[in-house]
Amino acid sequence: METLIIVVIIFGLLVSIHELGHLIVAKRSGILCREYAIGFGPKLFAIKRGETVYTLRLLPIGGYVRMAGEDPETFEVKPGQSIGIFLNDRNQVTRIVSDHLEKYPNARFLTVEHCDLDKELYLSGYEEENGPLIQYAIDRQATYVSDHQDFQIAPHDRQFASKPLLARFLTIFAGPFMNLVLAVVIFIIYFSIQGVPSNQPQLGTVIDGYSAQKYGLVSGDRILQIDGQGIKSWQDIAGYVSKHPKQKIEMTVERNGEQQQIELLTGERKGANGKPEGMIGVYQPTIHSFAASIGAGFSQTYYWIKMEFVGLKMLISGGFDLNNLAGPVGIYNATGAVVSQGLFFVLNWTAFLSVNLAVINLLPLPALDGGRLMFIIFEALRGKPIEPQKEALVHFIGFAFLMILMLLVTWNDLQNLFTR
Known part of the structure; x- marks a missing residue:
């Protein structure tokens, strides 16, 4: 049980810092971030701050930042559709309800003629069957109701795809970069306590x-x-x-x-x-100096980055024993062994895993941050973006491949566990 708790804490820290990197840079770039989630599956906890809902989910195996424009918007208002709207004192639409209209008696109802939630931000329709066509401006922070929850609309300039190449690149790169920063910080703390080897x-x-x-x-x-x-x-x-x-x-x-x-x-x-x-x-022998600890924090992080690439090179060249690949079960067992050796070993292990997460995520593979960065680089070289549908298909295939690889590695972990 102690190992399980430590594993959840370690992975929660690594994932939350990774996704925080994406979130901070996305917000500074003006991208609407709908959700910052730790874990997958059903929600255990949710709180909204500003435009973003912060959630903790059941399965502690990852996380994500849901940015507007990364996926097609799920809410669409079509001509002929009956909707309810709420207006502010400037006669702008601040809320749109498209179903269960009977539960919103205070709304103003109309039949839609045209609706643009992307660029022009306006809504036109008829309040009466033979009445005049009425047009309303839509507030930039208007919300739509889905499953009794309010979600903010995403004007085109608030969407991920509308941002300059550099802003998108930095938003994606910020996740792995924050894992490297975390590793440096942990190593500095470790060397500050233990001393820097002399x-x-x-x-x-x-x-x-x-x-x-x-x-x-x-x-x-x-x-x-x-x-x-x-x-x-x-x-x-x-x-x-x-x-x-x-x-x-x-x-x-x-x-x-x-x-x-x-x-x-x-x-x-x-x-x-x-x-x-x-x-x-x-x-x-060791030296107890904060300045030396800072230097050692950076050098140790660099050392593990270098070792990650050495391991990847061996894996590609065939010089790496595939039986040594570890998945969730293997990492869990290794963490248990580290926990039994004490806090300082746990700190070192956490920093190593943070470097590992950063390097693996930067690999140019679909569904990983590195794969998304490759599409941005390719767009810069090509002069225009890849069609969203094609990019989504590539990432889907890549994700499926990664899931299959994860299952195979987990099976290998279980075999190693029961053959010892």
């Missing part, structure tokens, strides 16, 4: 019960030589020790301005390649 030839925390502690080494000792070999960095220390498992080594140590010789027997552990490597039970 490459100085000193010992960090000495672990009780291991060789370093048993043979008298203490945190802060500066290592000058090992077996007569000069030491200039932490990497020199770690590299030399790892190559000498279960061997006696002699260190020249500087402590409080004095030098002394300490002989110790190294321990042994299994390395990343499965071969034994030496260890003495000390951590790398």
Whole structure:
């Protein structure tokens, strides 16, 4: 249960920050944002602030910002249709009701002759069968009623597709970008607490019960030589020790301005390649500096971005074991293992997942942010947009492919889970 709660919190944070990026830039670009949703499926909570409804939905597997113009408007007023309207003191239409008219006795009723909710923003019709044609201007923030809920109309200049290429590009790019910002912030917090790793030839925390502690080494000792070999960095220390498992080594140590010789027997552990490597039970030294933490936050984020692309390159070239691909189940299990190791590991894991979400979303695949950016770039090169129907079809096919891939990866997760 603890793992489930942590997973929901982590993914809720990653998704909410991602969608917040889209929302902020869209609003600053003048795009009408109808809904900011965390999760999919039935609504658990909804509150309206300004033009946007903020919702929390049942399935915590994603989120979205519903921007006007991304999809065809669902509300349409056709000639001959009977509607009810409400007017403001300037005789402008502020509300349009197209069904269940009997529930709105205070409305003004008419039969529509023509209605333009997109550019001209006017409505004409007849209040009586043989009466005169009456025309009303429609307020830019007028609403229409659907299923007893009011939704704001979207004039053409408030729609996503009407905005300049750069505004649309930045609106889409802002989601993955905010995930990278989140990763930087989390890493800065992590390094501010834990300290920034230093490459100085000193010992960090000495672990009780291991060789370093048993043979008298203490945190802060500066290592000058090992077996007569000069030491200039932490990497020199770690590299030399790892190559000498279960061997006696002699260190020249500087402590409080004095030098002394300490002989110790190294321990042994299994390395990343499965071969034994030496260890003495000390951590790398750290620097506690906020300025250093900021630098480390950016460099660590860059490191994981680079590693993501290395992994993608291996996946394309065939050098990556597909059995190592993880879906929701795999990520859940990995998160459980991380949670058991403590808060600092959870922070690192969250930042890594945030980078992963950003990079994956920027891939030029249909249905992802990267695919949508490719259509915008193609429009810039072509000089005109792709037909909306064709773009929607491509994204639909891409989404279906991603769902199939997700099912296959989840099946792989389950197989790995039950074969361990």
